[in-house]
Amino acid sequence: MKSCQNILRDKIRIFHKQTSRSILTGFLCVAMTASGLFLGCAEGKGVDASLSKQQEAQVVALLGDLNENAPESVKNELRQLVYEVETRIAEREEKGNYLIPIEEGKLWEDITVLLDKESIRQLGGYYYEADDDKESTKQTLDYGKKTMDNLKQRLSKEDWNELNKIRNEYFAAKENGAQDYDVDTDSEIRAIINKYKEMDADAIVLNVLDAKDQQNVGMFKITPEFDAVYQKGTENGLKLLGTEDQASLKKIWKQTTNILPKELFANFKYFKVGGDGELGTYAYVMPLDSEGKTWCMVVDPADVKGDGYYPYTLVHEMAHYITLNETQVEYYTDELYPMDRFEDWLCVAKEDSYLQAFYKLFWRDIITDWYIDSDNPYFYYRHQSDFITGYASTDCTEDMAESFSAYVLLDKAPTPETQAKLDFFDSYPELKALKKDILNNIKKNGVYVSPEMEPAYEQEDRSAELDNFINVMIGITEIMG
Helix, strand or coil, rough: CCCCCCCCCCCCCCCCCCCHHHHCCCEECCCCCCHHHCCCCCCCCCCCCCCCCHHHHHHHHHHHHHHHHHHHHHHHHHHHHHHHHHHHHHHHHCCCCCCCCCCHHHHHHHHHHHHHHHHHHHHCCCCCCCCCHHHHHHHHHHHHHHHHHHHHHHCCCCHHHHHHHHHHHHHHHHHCCCCCHHHHHHHHHHHHCCCCCCHHHHHHHHHCCCCCCCCEEEEEEECCCCCCCEEEEHHHCCCCCHHHHHHHHHHHHHHHHHHCCHHHHCCEEEEEEECCCCCCCCEEECCCCCCCCEEEEEEEEHCCCCCCHHHHHHHHHHHHHHHHHHCEEEEECCCCCCCCCCCCEEECCCCCCCCHHHHHHCCHHHHHHHHHHCHHHHHHHHCCCCCCCCHHHHCCHHHHHHHHHHHHHCCCHHHHHHEEEHHHHHHHHHHHHHHHHHHHHHHHCCCCCCCCCCCHHHHHHHHHHHHHHHHHHHHHHHHHH
């Protein structure tokens, strides 16, 4: 699902570093404990407070894969921090106060610092190098200008200038970290486009405000009979395609519905083809309104192949719709909620939703660590057993979507922790039935599904990474004599 990674979290008024996981290439280097050069284990504090059973479980959850080998001094210090944090949360929330103060946020940060140090001690340091050339190229791309050029021929000069101004202000705000600009911008654009009866305001909002590196090729409207009908560029601002190109793109709709039963698209208005090229964003879904009632699916044609990974992408994206539609969450709320409730800058989970249940079972105990820096690579390193893929550690919604994709398409999960997430979906008869429907559809249409969720090249890259790591360690050993 398309989402903003650098989130303004009004709930936590503390500063934290931000890194872009998408452009990192990393390797591990073992901490040199023998020479005392590691970022060491923190000295443990005595824990006078008695932890509840739940808080003790939270300590184990926060440590993740580190738990077995973590020294008692680290566990004791973590116990003390967890006790202090949870006590403050309980006292504050009992008074109906859901705003996290700076002092409490600092304790959250202390938890992450402690866990990072222990991660480095056990697993080694993480080093990364930004791909500056790739990032520079990405920043200069703006395929949306082509859409604006097309609209220039159809809008009055005054309206086009106003639309262009709104678009420029929108992206300037996004680049500065603003997250509440979307709704106002949508309304302003619709006010302009609605003057032109032949134009589709929803479609133009999508194409004008899409990420600059997204090259949109064509759009289809989904009919009540679940057919995909090509929408002319005069309606949505895109280039008008010839008959052959239209037919070529429509094949992707056929490939999509060979995997996902068509009935799942009942609340989807558009199927859009376009993207940022091979191995970028494979696909995404997004709501067209502020309530999450009507949706659009976008698929990158460069990533639609016969290698067996497209089914995982589609089931993942449909899982976002299933868990984030208007029956499951409330969008754009200004309310603050207790820690036991899932919320982010975009929405809050309803009490009886799939997402809320998943959050309480698998994320509540680790949320204080994740909130401090959602791009922290050590967070995934110490929780690899908990996540079906690295991408699942991005946030709770991505974890749920990845886990649902694995639930539908994998025979079993690689670890007991991830298997528990797959078993979670079996507790909902309607999701169990949906899994059966998708698998029957795949079988009926002869669709190949890879037995692995991630491409083999990623595994090869990791093997090469390990070889480099071993060579580095051999060199260090020789230097140290």
